[in-house]
Amino acid sequence: MTEPSGAHRPMEKVADIASDIGEYIRxxxxxxxxxxxxxxxxxxxxNPYLSQIERGVRKPSAEILQQIAKGLRISAEALYVQAGILDLPTGGPVGDAIRADTxxxxxxxxxxxxxxxxxxxxxxxxxxxxASAPKTTRDTTEESV
Incomplete structure (x- = not known):
């Protein structure tokens, strides 16, 4: 008997997230x-556990991610987003551009x-x-000739 298509997708998604966070940490x-x-x-x-995280074999807990973020001196939030623990913050095109800047x-x-x-x-x-913010303009008064 065959399983319906997509029966293993939740497990595949977890594996993808573990792989993604591992690659991001690396x-x-x-x-x-x-x-x-x-x-x-x-x-x-x-060392072995961190290596397994980087290779996508293990998916770290939020606490472990926080410790790794501290070691890397980056925000824990960045790791939480990568790990799928937090949703990517909204902020429109400006926030997206800042986050995408390599x-x-x-x-x-x-x-x-x-x-x-x-x-x-x-x-x-x-x-x-x-539109309602005060505009800053240069003094454009011309001298009389």
Whole structure:
């Protein structure tokens, strides 16, 4: 008897998430120029376990992700999103562009997003929209000739 198509999809999705988070951690570790052994020590996670996470064999818990994020000096939220624990924050095209920029570190991305969101909150609290915000113009008065 054959199983209906898609019967194993939930397990495949978990395996994909584990593989994705492992690859993401490996990329972050590589860009930070930290060895697997160094990250293992910084995060307080055994070297073999960290290796299994990076290879997609194991899916780490939120607590382990937090320890790894601390060791990599990136936001735990970034790892939670990659692991499927948190949904990708909304923020429109600006937030998407910041998150997609490969030239920025995770910390730099988070700082930019925080500043951007603070401006948006400030404008919302003041009831301003881009159209109603005061415009800054240069003094364009011409001298009489």
């Amino acid at each position: 990329q972050q570790r590589s860009s930070a120029k930290i060895s697997l052994r160094q990250l293992s020590k910084l995060a307080g996670v055994s 030239e920025l570190t995770e910390r730099q991305k988070q700082v930019l997003l925080d500043v951007y969101e603070s401006f948006r909150r400030e404008n919302a609290a003041a009831g301003e929209t881009p």
